[in-house]
Amino acid sequence: MTGSYLIGDEMTGGYGGADILHGVTIAVDKGEIAVIVGPNGAGKSTAMKAMFGMLPLRAGQVRLGGRDITALTPQERVREGMAFVPQTNNVFASMTVEENLEMGAFIRDDDFSATMEQVFELFPVLREKRRQPAGELSGGQRQQVAVGRALMTRPSVLMLDEPTAGVSPIVMDELFDRIIEIARAGIAVLMVEQNARQALNIADRGYVLVQGRNRYTGTGAELLADPEVRRSFLGG
Amino acid sequence: MPETIDILNALALFANFVAIPALAYGSQLALGALGVTLIFGILRFAYFAHGDLMAFGTMLAVLTTWGLQGAGIGIAPLPTALLALPVAILGAVALSLAADRAVFRFYRARRAKPVIFVMASVGVMFLFNGLVRLIIGPNDQRFADGARFVFTARDFKEWSGLAEGVALRQSQALTVVVAALVVAALFWFLQRTRTGKAMRAYSDNEDLALLSGVDPDRVVRVTWIIAAALATIAGVLYGLDKSFKPFTYFQLLLPIFAAAIVGGIGQPIGAIVGGYLVAFSEITLTYAYRKFFAYLVPAWEPDGLLQILSTDYKFAVSFIILVVVLLVRPTGIFKGRVL
Amino acid sequence: MAGNGLGRGLAAFGAMAALLIAVGYAQSWSVSLAMLNLCLISAIMALGLNIQWGYAGLFNAGVMGFVALGGLAAVLVSEPFRPEAWRAGGAGLGAAAASALAAAALIAAIRRRMRPGLARGALTAILAMGGYALARHFFDPAVEAIEAIDPSSAGNIGGLGLPIILSWPVGGLFAAAAAWLVGKIALGLRSDYLAIATLGISEIIIAIIKNEDWLARGVKNVSGLSRPVPYELELQQSAWFVAKAQSWGLDPAEASGLAVKAMYAGLFAAVLLAILWLAERALRSPWGRMMRAIRDNEHAAAAMGKDVTARHLQVFVLGSAVIGMAGAMLTTLDGQFTPGTYNPLRYTFLIWVMVIVGGSGNNWGAVLGGFLIWFVWVQAEPAGLMLAETVGALLPEGSPLAQALSEGAPHMRMIFMGLILLLVLRFAPRGILPEKIRR
Numbered sequence A: 001m002t003g004s005y006l007i008g009d010e011m012t013g014g015y016g017g018a019d020i021l022h023g024v025t026i027a028v029d030k031g032e033i034a035v036i037v038g039p040n041g042a043g044k045s046t047a048m049k050a051m052f053g054m055l056p057l058r059a060g061q062v063r064l065g066g067r068d069i070t071a072l073t074p075q076e077r078v079r080e081g082m083a084f085v086p087q088t089n090n091v092f093a094s095m096t097v098e099e100n101l102e103m104g105a106f107i108r109d110d111d112f113s114a115t116m117e118q119v120f121e122l123f124p125v126l127r128e129k130r131r132q133p134a135g136e137l138s139g140g141q142r143q144q145v146a147v148g149r150a151l152m153t154r155p156s157v158l159m160l161d162e163p164t165a166g167v168s169p170i171v172m173d174e175l176f177d178r179i180i181e182i183a184r185a186g187i188a189v190l191m192v193e194q195n196a197r198q199a200l201n202i203a204d205r206g207y208v209l210v211q212g213r214n215r216y217t218g219t220g221a222e223l224l225a226d227p228e229v230r231r232s233f234l235g236g
Numbered sequence B: 001m002p003e004t005i006d007i008l009n010a011l012a013l014f015a016n017f018v019a020i021p022a023l024a025y026g027s028q029l030a031l032g033a034l035g036v037t038l039i040f041g042i043l044r045f046a047y048f049a050h051g052d053l054m055a056f057g058t059m060l061a062v063l064t065t066w067g068l069q070g071a072g073i074g075i076a077p078l079p080t081a082l083l084a085l086p087v088a089i090l091g092a093v094a095l096s097l098a099a100d101r102a103v104f105r106f107y108r109a110r111r112a113k114p115v116i117f118v119m120a121s122v123g124v125m126f127l128f129n130g131l132v133r134l135i136i137g138p139n140d141q142r143f144a145d146g147a148r149f150v151f152t153a154r155d156f157k158e159w160s161g162l163a164e165g166v167a168l169r170q171s172q173a174l175t176v177v178v179a180a181l182v183v184a185a186l187f188w189f190l191q192r193t194r195t196g197k198a199m200r201a202y203s204d205n206e207d208l209a210l211l212s213g214v215d216p217d218r219v220v221r222v223t224w225i226i227a228a229a230l231a232t233i234a235g236v237l238y239g240l241d242k243s244f245k246p247f248t249y250f251q252l253l254l255p256i257f258a259a260a261i262v263g264g265i266g267q268p269i270g271a272i273v274g275g276y277l278v279a280f281s282e283i284t285l286t287y288a289y290r291k292f293f294a295y296l297v298p299a300w301e302p303d304g305l306l307q308i309l310s311t312d313y314k315f316a317v318s319f320i321i322l323v324v325v326l327l328v329r330p331t332g333i334f335k336g337r338v339l
Numbered sequence C: 001m002a003g004n005g006l007g008r009g010l011a012a013f014g015a016m017a018a019l020l021i022a023v024g025y026a027q028s029w030s031v032s033l034a035m036l037n038l039c040l041i042s043a044i045m046a047l048g049l050n051i052q053w054g055y056a057g058l059f060n061a062g063v064m065g066f067v068a069l070g071g072l073a074a075v076l077v078s079e080p081f082r083p084e085a086w087r088a089g090g091a092g093l094g095a096a097a098a099s100a101l102a103a104a105a106l107i108a109a110i111r112r113r114m115r116p117g118l119a120r121g122a123l124t125a126i127l128a129m130g131g132y133a134l135a136r137h138f139f140d141p142a143v144e145a146i147e148a149i150d151p152s153s154a155g156n157i158g159g160l161g162l163p164i165i166l167s168w169p170v171g172g173l174f175a176a177a178a179a180w181l182v183g184k185i186a187l188g189l190r191s192d193y194l195a196i197a198t199l200g201i202s203e204i205i206i207a208i209i210k211n212e213d214w215l216a217r218g219v220k221n222v223s224g225l226s227r228p229v230p231y232e233l234e235l236q237q238s239a240w241f242v243a244k245a246q247s248w249g250l251d252p253a254e255a256s257g258l259a260v261k262a263m264y265a266g267l268f269a270a271v272l273l274a275i276l277w278l279a280e281r282a283l284r285s286p287w288g289r290m291m292r293a294i295r296d297n298e299h300a301a302a303a304m305g306k307d308v309t310a311r312h313l314q315v316f317v318l319g320s321a322v323i324g325m326a327g328a329m330l331t332t333l334d335g336q337f338t339p340g341t342y343n344p345l346r347y348t349f350l351i352w353v354m355v356i357v358g359g360s361g362n363n364w365g366a367v368l369g370g371f372l373i374w375f376v377w378v379q380a381e382p383a384g385l386m387l388a389e390t391v392g393a394l395l396p397e398g399s400p401l402a403q404a405l406s407e408g409a410p411h412m413r414m415i416f417m418g419l420i421l422l423l424v425l426r427f428a429p430r431g432i433l434p435e436k437i438r439r
Helices: A044-051 A074-079 A097-104 A113-122 A124-128 A139-151 A169-184 A196-201 A220-225 A227-233 B004-043 B050-070 B080-109 B114-136 B153-160 B170-192 B194-204 B206-211 B216-241 B246-251 B253-263 B268-286 B290-296 B311-328 C004-026 C029-056 C063-078 C083-113 C118-148 C164-186 C191-211 C232-237 C239-247 C252-284 C286-296 C298-303 C308-334 C344-358 C363-394 C400-427
Strands: A006-013 A021-028 A033-037 A057-064 A082-085 A157-161 A188-192 A205-210 A213-218 B149-151
Touching (some): A021 A033, A021 A057, A033 A044, A044 A057, A044 A188, A205 A220, B004 B170, B114 B246, B114 C400, B170 B268, B206 B216, B246 B253, B253 B311, B253 C191, C004 C363, C029 C063, C029 C286, C029 C308, C029 C344, C239 C252, C252 C363, C286 C298
C-alpha cells in the first residue's frame, strides 16, 4: 500500500485547536475507487480535505505518485492533477453549465473542447442544459455539473465529498455508475460517503474511520462481509 | 376631450422635462451603480468612497480639459472633456489601486468582517474628499464646451409645428451614447473573456473559483480598474450634464446605492435597471405636472403646481425606493445577494 | 477602569486636560473654554455612537441627521409660541397629519388582514397615494398661510416657549423616534444596509429641515435662541459679579464671557457624567453582557434564543437618543439653528473617528476620543495654514502653488482625519483606551 498513487500517510492535525485526525492513513490507486465511511464526526471529510491541502498537518505526509506534496496549497495540487468536488456550493450557480465546465478548465491553456465533449458523453443531460444557469438545475444534475467541472482539468485523482448527499436513491445509483465509469478510465477516485452500504458496494478499498482514527480497512467486499462492521456501521 | 395636437404637446412636454433628463441621469447612475455592484460582488462590501472616487476622476478630467483648452486643443463640436477622459481614468485607476494596496489588501488577507471594510472605505472617502477639495476647491466648476445642443426647442417647434419644444442637449445625447457603449463593452468583457468569466465565478463562489485556479489578486485588481473607470466616466458625464461640485458627488452615493440594491446587489444588469428606475422615479415624482395636465384635461384648472414632491426632496425618492425594496424584496429585482 | 487600564486612562485624560490648559495660556482662556464646551458635546455624541457601534457593532452612517433633529427640538421647545401662526395654519396642519395617520393606519390594517399578492400591493399603493394627496390638500394652504406671517423675522410655527434646557430630552426623543423607524426597516439585514439606510435618512432629515420653512425657518435660520444660562450683559450689570471679578483682578466684560462659558461647561459636564454613569452601568449589567455576546457571535446568541434584531433595535434607538440630546445641546450653545451648516463629514464621520480613535466598546475611550479629535479638528486648520505658509515662504513670491496651498489648508484636515482613521483602524484597531475583556 505504501506504493499507492495517492497516499495520506499517518495524517495528524486539526483546524488550529485540538487534533481531529490521529494518524489516519488513506490510499488510492489509479483506476480504483476508495471510499471513506464512518459515523458523524469521525473526521471523514476532514481526512479528505487534509489530503487536498485544506487542513494543516502536524504530522504525517501526503504523497502523489511518490512525491511529497504535503506543503502544496490546494491550488497547486489542482495543477498536479488532483480535483476536488466539495459537498456544498460546488457549482457556480449564476453561470451556465458550459461556463461551469469552462471554469473547471481555467488553468488549462490548451484546447479543452475534447474534454468537454467527454464530459457531455458521460453526462448527456449536461449537453442538453448547457446554456442554462447551473443554479436552476435539479440536485442530481448539479452534482453532475460539479463532477464534470472537476474532470475538466483531466485529473489523475478525483475527490468527492458526499456526492450523493440529498439526492434520491435512483439518482444516487446513476451517479455511482458514472463514478465507476470515471474510475475505469484510469482515474483514482476517492470519496466520502454517508450511504456506506451502497458506496462500499462499488469500492475497491474501504476505510472506516472512528473518532479520527482508522478502525477498519479492507476491500469494499471485505468490509461488507465483516460482521462487526455490519453491526456497528451498516445497521446490521 | 383633448385634441390630438394637445396630446402631442403634452407628450413633448413630458419628453423634454422628464424622459430625456431621466434617461441621461439614469445612465450616469447606472454607470456609478455598476461600479458599486462589482465591488460588492468581488470584494463584498459597500464602498462608501465611490462618490468621492467619481469626484476625483472628474476633477482630473476638469483639470486636463482646462489644460487642453489653454493649449487650444479640442475636438469641437464634441466637448474637450472626452479627450481628457483617458487621462482622468488612468489617474482614478492609479488612485484606486493605491488605496487597495495601502488599505484594503491588509483586511482581505485577514479576512476581516465586511463592516471593517466599510469603515476603512469611510477613511478612504475622507482622503479622496480632502484631496479633491485641496486640489480644485469645494466650488462649482464648469468645464463643458463644444456644441450645446443636438437640436434646440426652437428647432423642434419649427420642425413639428407644436407649441411645446423638445431640446436635446449634447451632454444628454453624449451620456446615453457613451453609457450604452461602455455597458456593451463591460458585458462583452464579463460574458465573453476569460478574465470576465473569472470575475463572475469569483463573485458567485469564491472558494470554488480559487479551487479552479482563479488568481484572486488579479480579479481584485481588474475590479478596481473597471470600477474606477466607470466611476470616472459616470462623473465626467454627470459633470458635463450638470456641473462639477465635489459635495454633489458625495451625495450621489445614496441614489447609486439605491440603484445597486434595487437591481440586486452584485448583479450588473440589475445596477443598470436600478439606475434608470431611480432616475425616472426621482424625476417623475419631482416634476410639476400642471402644464402637462392643462393639455390633457383642458377643463381642469388646478390651483397647485401638481408636483408630487419638491425637487429639494429628490434624495428622498432614492430613500423611499430603498425602503420599499428592503421591506418587500431585499434581494432586489434580479435576486442579488442580501447585503 | 481598573489596574493598568486606570493608569492609562488617567494619563490620557491628564494629557487632554494639559492640552486644553496649554491653549488657555497660549491662546486665551476664552478659546480654551469654548473648545472645552464643544469637546464635551462631541464626547456625548461619541458616547451615543459607541453605544451603537461599540456595544452592538451597528454602523450608523447618519449621525448628522440625529444631531439635526436635536437642534430642531431646541427651536421647537424654546421659541416663543406663535398663536397667529397656529390660527392661520394649525387646523390645516392638524388635518394633514390626521389624514396621513389615517392612511397609514388603513395600510397597516390591510397588510395585516390581506394575504400578500398583487391586490394587496395595489391597494397599498392606492391608499398611500390617496393619503398623500389628501394630506397635501390640507398641508399646502396651511403652510402658505403660516409662511406669510411676518416672513422676514418669523414665518414659522414658533415653539412652545419653554426653557431651552427641556429641549435636550426632547431632542433625544425626536432622534429615538427616527431611529426606531430606520431600525425597524434596516436591522436584521446585513450590517451595510443599516449604514446605507441611515445615510439616507440623515440626508432626508437635513433636506426637510432646510426646506420646510414653516417648521423652523429652513435656511433662513433661527437666531437668538433663549439660553439656559444668564447673558453676559446681565452679569456685567450685577454689582455682586463685578465686585467678584475685580477681586480676582479680571475685567468684568471678559469675566462675564468666561463665566457664561464655564456655566455651559458645567451643564454639559453634568449631562456627560450622567450619561456616562448610565452607560457604564448598562454595560456591566446582564443586558450589557448580552449585547456584547450578540456582537461577538450573533449566530450563537440567536441560537441561544436571543432576539438579536429586537436587541439591536433597542440599542440603536438608545444610542440615537443620546446623539439627539447632544444635538440639542449644540444648538443651545450656538444660540442659533442653522440647517445649512450640517454636513456629513463634520457631523457623522468625524464622530466615527472619535469613537474609533478613542477605543470602540469603551465608554471612557469614546469620551476621550470626543475630546481629542475635536481638539485636533479645531487645531488642524491653523496648523494646516501654518504648514502652507511655511512651504509657501520657500516658494517664489506670488507662486500659484503657494496660493493654492493656503486656500486648500482648510481641506487638509479632511486628509488628516482620513489618515488618522485609517492608521488607527489598522495599527491600533482597539483605540487609545481599549475595551476591557470582561469574563
